[in-house]
Amino acid sequence: MAGKPVRPVNAIDQTRRMLSLVTYLKERPGARVEDVARAFGISEDELVSDLDVLPMCGTSFRGGDLLDIDTDGERIWWHNPAALAAEAAEPLRLAADEATALLVAARAVSTLPGLRESDRQALLRATAKVETAAGEAAGASSRLSVTFESEGGVFADVDRAIAERRRLWIRYYSPARDEVTEREIDPIRLVSVGHTYVEAWCRRSEARRTFRLDRVAEIKILDEPSAPPEIELRDLSEALVQPAAEDPEVVIEVGPGGRWVAEYYPHDSADELPDGGLRITLRTPDPASLRRLALRLGREGRIVSPPELADSARQAAREALAAYDGMEAARTAGVAEDVRGPHAVRVVPDGPGEGPA
Amino acid sequence: MAIAKAERLMNLALCLLGTRRPLSKRELRDSIEAYVEAFGPGNGTTGSDDSFNRMFERDKDDLRELGLVIETVESLDGEIGYMARRDSNRLPPITLDAEEAAALGLAAKVWQQARLAGAASGALQKLRAAGLPEDVDPYGSHGALEPRIPVHEAAFEPLMLACRDRRPVAFDYRKATAAHPEQRHVEPWALECWRGHWYLAGWDRDRGAERVFRLSRITGKVRSRGGRYTADVPDVVTVRETVASWAGEVADRSARIRLRAGAGYPLRAKATSVRELGDGWDELEIPYGHGLDAWLVEFGPDVVVLEPAELRADVVDRLRAVAKG
Numbered sequence: 001m002a003g004k005p006v007r008p009v010n011a012i013d014q015t016r017r018m019l020s021l022v023t024y025l026k027e028r029p030g031a032r033v034e035d036v037a038r039a040f041g042i043s044e045d046e047l048v049s050d051l052d053v054l055p056m057c058g059t060s061f062r063g064g065d066l067l068d069i070d071t072d073g074e075r076i077w078w079h080n081p082a083a084l085a086a087e088a089a090e091p092l093r094l095a096a097d098e099a100t101a102l103l104v105a106a107r108a109v110s111t112l113p114g115l116r117e118s119d120r121q122a123l124l125r126a127t128a129k130v131e132t133a134a135g136e137a138a139g140a141s142s143r144l145s146v147t148f149e150s151e152g153g154v155f156a157d158v159d160r161a162i163a164e165r166r167r168l169w170i171r172y173y174s175p176a177r178d179e180v181t182e183r184e185i186d187p188i189r190l191v192s193v194g195h196t197y198v199e200a201w202c203r204r205s206e207a208r209r210t211f212r213l214d215r216v217a218e219i220k221i222l223d224e225p226s227a228p229p230e231i232e233l234r235d236l237s238e239a240l241v242q243p244a245a246e247d248p249e250v251v252i253e254v255g256p257g258g259r260w261v262a263e264y265y266p267h268d269s270a271d272e273l274p275d276g277g278l279r280i281t282l283r284t285p286d287p288a289s290l291r292r293l294a295l296r297l298g299r300e301g302r303i304v305s306p307p308e309l310a311d312s313a314r315q316a317a318r319e320a321l322a323a324y325d326g327m328e329a330a331r332t333a334g335v336a337e338d339v340r341g342p343h344a345v346r347v348v349p350d351g352p353g354e355g356p357a
Numbered sequence: 358m359a360i361a362k363a364e365r366l367m368n369l370a371l372c373l374l375g376t377r378r379p380l381s382k383r384e385l386r387d388s389i390e391a392y393v394e395a396f397g398p399g400n401g402t403t404g405s406d407d408s409f410n411r412m413f414e415r416d417k418d419d420l421r422e423l424g425l426v427i428e429t430v431e432s433l434d435g436e437i438g439y440m441a442r443r444d445s446n447r448l449p450p451i452t453l454d455a456e457e458a459a460a461l462g463l464a465a466k467v468w469q470q471a472r473l474a475g476a477a478s479g480a481l482q483k484l485r486a487a488g489l490p491e492d493v494d495p496y497g498s499h500g501a502l503e504p505r506i507p508v509h510e511a512a513f514e515p516l517m518l519a520c521r522d523r524r525p526v527a528f529d530y531r532k533a534t535a536a537h538p539e540q541r542h543v544e545p546w547a548l549e550c551w552r553g554h555w556y557l558a559g560w561d562r563d564r565g566a567e568r569v570f571r572l573s574r575i576t577g578k579v580r581s582r583g584g585r586y587t588a589d590v591p592d593v594v595t596v597r598e599t600v601a602s603w604a605g606e607v608a609d610r611s612a613r614i615r616l617r618a619g620a621g622y623p624l625r626a627k628a629t630s631v632r633e634l635g636d637g638w639d640e641l642e643i644p645y646g647h648g649l650d651a652w653l654v655e656f657g658p659d660v661v662v663l664e665p666a667e668l669r670a671d672v673v674d675r676l677r678a679v680a681k682g
Binding site: 058095102259313 | 361363368374423426447448451464473474475476479484486491503534548549554573596623652659660661673682
């Protein structure tokens with residue numbers, strides 16, 4: 001489903017919001033529900049639920065003067081603004097968590113290398129002003145920091161292409177295949193989750209694709225207009241790569257030294273093994289792309305299934321080793337300079353004691 | 358139906374903010390409908406006093422959490438009164454132009470962690486009430502830039518609070534290569550997010566040294582420990598440098614490899630020199646830091662390490678393990 005995720009009602013957040021709301025509404029008789037909800041970054045339903053609570057509130061120890069606030073669904077009317085003394089309706093200072101949340105986020109966004117310079121300057125000015133206004137509450141914000149990574153030049157081009165609605169040509173590196181391919185893409189949006197990605201409609205595959213900016217080897221803005229089909233934007237908060245249920249299953253067993261696999265690869269399950277390792281089950285549209293992982297794991301893990309994947313990793317390792325055998329032999333023979341590469345070496349299949357399992 | 362907590366907190370806040378003199382607990386209890394309904398009038402004789410007191414203390418803590426400074430004043434006759442003075446609760450004057458407002462609006466949306474997302478919106482709402490302009494949104498026109506700070510680790514919130522309040526903690530931590538977690542006692546200094554993962558820097562009491570922990574490797578609950586910090590907190594905490602060295606980003610040597618033409622783009626992107634050998638292979642000079650052997654093995658038969666011999670031996674060793682697998 002598109003749109004805002006439904007947030008559970010949190011009494012602290014709601015109280016905080018209502019305190020700001022009374023200050024805001026006091027100066028704006030007849031404010032429109034739509035405008036106020038937008039200004040507060042909440043849904044109209046959330047605002048209406050606040051407006052249901054406010055008439056039950058007041059400084060009642062002075063004799064029952066509750067806030068007489070109501071709405072006809074379109075505008076908000078406050079019939080007795082004097083019920084709240086001017087001093088009780090002034091904007092409140094920032095709490096430590098509020099200052100931390102806003103300042104850490106602002107500093108992080110200002111590190112985005114592709115941010116437009118005018119926007120960065122505005123953000124830095126705003127950050128300085130908020131720091132001053134927050135006073136002591138700003139102190140704890142130095143205990144949290146976030147750095148976004150992205151390729152500055154690529155980012156700027158993608159950002160411009162989105163603003164000008166133009167198509168992009170890229171050379172893109174795919175680690176799964178270890179190859180660089182050319183594509184034309186219609187960019188939709190930039191997303192930073194640790195790394196920075198562009199979500200786009202790929203004209204080559206005629207499908208939605210997510211490209212990591214640090215894997216863009218080359219980029220050009222084309223003259224053609226960008227025309228991505230209307231697609232529903234996904235909530236990317238969980239994972240950028242979401243395997244489909246029908247994707248083939250891969251089972252990997254790792255020792256303690258290979259537990260990091262569970263941190264880096266979205267998986268269906270990771271079961272503890274008696275030796276401190278894990279049995280990890282994941283799905284991927286293209287199991288062959290995991291050959292790199294199998295090679296990297298070395299003695300720290302092995303592919304249990306599919307068997308073809310395990311075979312291809314073994315085969316790749318043997319081919320790679322053959323080059324070194326040749327090199328050692330050549331060195332011994334004193335002709336190291338003549339060894340130009342593994343092409344000169346015949347791959348010896350299944351050396352002694354290394355037959356297929 | 359019990360009166361909603363938000364309504365009770367709101368009434369308590371408005372009472373404390375609106376008063377010009379300290380209000381006693383009794384006065385507050387008698388004037389806030391939610392307290393009257395739950396506990397009856399405060400005549401000081403019923404057993405409900407204890408539960409009222411507990412609720413009242415929790416409510417004050419909640420209001421402090423959202424930034425209210427509540428003063429406790431003792432009157433001449435020894436009675437305790439409470440008030441939230443205007444001068445200590447007022448936001449100092451702050452004027453932001455439309456561009457600055459839009460930039461902050463973007464920043465306030467980046468948290469994907471409930472507590473900080475709520476706090477960031479709360480900050481923006483307070484600024485909004487103080488006159489933050491709301492009409493222009495340069496990003497709204499195309500919505501291109503969507504930075505998000507991911508927080509998937511359960512240990513994040515307790516550690517964030519521990520860093521904020523400078524509280525020692527204990528947790529079970531499984532090192533990258535360890536079979537079993539081990540309990541660690543830490544004085545937390547700072548949290549840092551790098552490449553989408555969160556790390557904690559702090560003083561490791563067991564090791565008697567500064568350590569960096571990856572939050573995803575903390576198993577089970579983060580437990581608070583009493584007492585003060587025993588080690589000085591440095592002015593600048595450098596989490597990223599430590600993590601970068603784990604990740605092999607800090608290279609002090611260089612290596613020479615052969616790479617099949619057209620393969621290994623990321624190796625080429627890092628290379629300090631690339632020479633075409635003309636036989637379908639290129640020779641590259643690349644920085645040699647921690648973890649390079651594991652990375653090179655990923656390229657299988659498309660990479661041959663020439664030197665140093667130590668790196669070549671590591672790569673061959675890894676390849677042998679896979680070939681036997």
